[in-house]
Amino acid sequence: MMRRQGGMALAELLVAAVIAALLMAGLNGVLQGVRQTNEHLSGRALLQRDARLAMARVAVMVEGSQRLLVPLETTTGTRDVLAVALPAALDRDGNGFADADNDRNGTPDDDLPADETHDGAAGVKGIDDDGDGNIDNGGNTDNDEDGTLGSAPVPPKNGSDWIDPVVYRVSNGQLLERMPNLNPTSGADYTERVIADKVVSLAVTRIDTGNRRTREILVVLTLGDPAGETASWTRRLRLGAR
Incomplete structure (x- = not known):
């Protein structure tokens, strides 16, 4: 009688071991799925x-x-570059003059030269302003780089102030911000720095507000990582809102 009970206990132990193994295998699959989901969410959260x-x-x-x-x-389509004039209220070195006030007369951008950005190039230096696939094509007084001067009136050539562009563009998967250096000698005196990595695209669309004094744009920035995760951030921005 004792042998029979012992035999049954061994069989039950084997069955329990098999069930435990199956449960562990299932639990391992669940944990692996949870870990992958967590990595998925973490990757997207970082991109966002x-x-x-x-x-x-x-x-x-x-x-x-x-x-x-x-x-x-x-421009009616979407561009992959954004450029605005340096904010007139910005004073990075705290000297009492706006960074955009190149001639230090108290009023930024009030006395522009024929080359409004004073960078020796058509439009903004190093940028395809009109989106025709060519960079800096035309004379340096063609301030919108469209090949004609009629649509961009040329101010007096003795201007001692100029427009300081702030430019955002994508290069090699990085979003670059171009800022004029402090006390620049010209519009070509600037520095670019990386403000985002893993950039898939930058899309900038000018919005028709029906009011020539109101300038609004829609900006969509999309990032992606090697694992295939992507995240986009969209903002509708109005110039002069601050």
Whole structure:
């Protein structure tokens, strides 16, 4: 009788071991799925954070500016570059003069030269202003780089102030911000820095508000990582809102 009970106990132990193994295998699959889901969510959350921070930086410059340089007013499609005039209230070195007030007369951008950005290039230096696939094509007094001077009146050539562009563009998967250096000697005196990595695209669309004094743009920044995760951040921005 005792042997029979012992035999039954061994069989039950084997069955229990098999059930435990099956449960462990199932639990391992569940844990692996949870881990993958967590990595998926974490990757997307990081991309969203980076996109949000970069867009916040763009918003500060756009909403503080009074002039939209790119996309041009004649542009109807979406561009992959954004350029605005340096905000007139910005004083990075705290010297009492706005950074955009190049001639230190108390009023930024009030005495422009024929080359409004004073960078020796058509439109904004190094940028395809009109989206025709060519960069800096035309003379340096062609301030919108469209090949004609009639649509961009040329002011007096003795201007001692100039428009300081702030430019956002994508290069090698990075969103770059171009800022004029402090006390620049010309519009070509600037520095670019990375404000976002893993950038898939930058899309900028000029919005027709029906009011020539109101300038608004829609900006969509999309980031993606090697794992295939993507995240986009969209902002509608109005110039002069700050």
